[in-house]
Amino acid sequence: MLVLRRVFALAPAEAMRPPTPPDFSHSLSFGPRLRAVLDQPSRMVLRNLIRQPGRAVLAVLGIALGMALSVSMLSVMSAFNKTLEVNFGVVDRSDATVSFIEPLGDQTLFALARMQGVLQVEPLRAVAVIFRNGRRSYRGSITALEAKPHLFRALDDALRPLDIRADGIILSRALADELAIEPGDELLVDVREGRRPQLSIAVVGIADTLLGSPAFMELAALNRLLREPHRVSGAYLRIDSAASDRLYREIKDMPVVAGVTLSEDSRASFQQQMDTGAGAMRYVMAVIAAVITFGIVYNSARIAFAERARDLASLRVVGLTRAEVGFVLLGELGLLTLLALPVGSVLGYYFSLAVAAGFSTDLYRVPVEFVPASHGTAALAVLSAAIISGLLVKRDINRLDLVSALKTRE
Incomplete structure (x- = not known):
């Protein structure tokens, strides 16, 4: 809008005039020590950046935002993988989960423990409930x-x-916020x-959890409140891997068993769920982030070349080589890219928090932390985009028609 306003406000006669040469009478001067260190092309690069600080800041910010988007998507992809590893390597360390058709006495656990190949049995009880706090409600379950x-x-x-306590219930942070409790x-x-x-159960704790919106209680305490002592609705099993197929068939054929879930199958199902729907968008956004990053860097290089084609041709005429002329333009691009890397890394971390919050659901939360590999990969992607853009622009510099470029508009 600002550009269009300036165009519409421009008088036709003024628009037909050749551009007024910029006033560099107050340009930065280098002392003897800097002149001894910096050659003439290097001083030209620094002078051009200092003469147009606003443009330099916008270029750095644009490249940094492109890198930040790449960092955020790489971090979120790492977070999805971490969620999977934590759930099936740290939280759930069982080999199989058995669900009963109804809550049964805990003597059923002894029957499971006596089966050949079962190494450990751990009870659980999951009760479907509706949580209420004033006008707020949430349909979920209690895991005992x-x-x-x-x-x-x-x-x-x-x-x-x-710390699963017997005197109350522990809610996840997401569930507590939903119920305002x-x-x-x-x-x-x-x-x-x-x-x-x-x-009526006292809330004794609120915890930031990774998966879902759970509510935890101690098994005996919940059974006592329900007046159903020694009841379980399922069990976690650690089994001998060599006997897993046989045990799966035997347990599934038990009349009191509603279902048996192997951890390997649950992991595959969870992976598929994260890779479809909203989770699949992280791959699409990662590709878009890469394209945007390259587009920003290449666009900056092309604009700089279009604006300074006449100046570059003049330098060639006065005796500078193609390499020196290319350094005057591409050195500026390289310096802007290096300045953008730390800014993009910082912005990428905060972008990661926002993107992770958007991907998080009631089923899982996407944990975000500083992943050096994600920041390093995004930085390499930006540097690669800068190198490719520089090579493309360098080719145009080498093909520059000096006579056409030096012609003055009349």
């Missing part, structure tokens, strides 16, 4: 575990085990199975 679980652990975003408040819980009682 042992006080010190080993196969499936409740961890916060720093991978620290949560704080530790110490009473949470109403409508149980959606069995006798469907309504419970």
